[in-house]
Amino acid sequence: MKIAVLDINGKDTGRKANLSDDVFAIEPNEHAVYLDVKQYLAHQRQGTHKAKERAEIAGSTRKIKKQKGTGTARAGSIKSPVFRGGGRIFGPRPRDYAQKLNKNLKRLARKSALTLKSKENAILVVEDFDFDTPKTKDFVQVLKAFGLENKKSLIVLGDSNKGVYLSSRNFKGSEVITNSELSTYKILNANSVVLLEGSLEGIESNLNK
Incomplete structure (x- = not known):
């Protein structure tokens, strides 16, 4: 698939x-995208996240009232979850949310995402550029040339x-990353x-291993 290469001013360089x-043109796998x-x-x-349960609350272990004859429900500890200040029932505990996916599925998901962007004509190829001095203003000017100053x-x-990275750091609407x-x-x-x-060679190399 051929696509025009633009310069820093948003003009066509005449190269493809x-x-x-x-x-960039596979059959998208939506389930792979979802998993990734x-x-x-x-x-x-x-x-x-952590909440204290009954055994972790600081408080007296004395039985707070007699078992019978009060006309109310029996209660044995001030640390009971039914009382204010008591422990929390099945409260959250620290845990690792990491999930495992195999590399082939992750590559398929990224290729599917790039294909979807390609179908939406939402991919631009720009010749390499740099800034002598990092300035957010210069970076915004580049985005304006592509009509992206108000878009993510x-x-x-x-x-x-x-x-380029330092110039973009204060601009919340855009993110700069390397192909890896x-x-x-x-x-x-x-x-x-x-x-x-x-970045093109690195992207294709990483996703076609």
């Missing part, structure tokens, strides 16, 4: 980039680029995916 059909996104979101959970966008670099950090969730979460020329 070849996007592999094995990555589910795993990504699960991994964002810290799992540090994902910029994919070939290699780590400190100038590409994930199904990030692809689908963006309105447009901007691939720098230098």
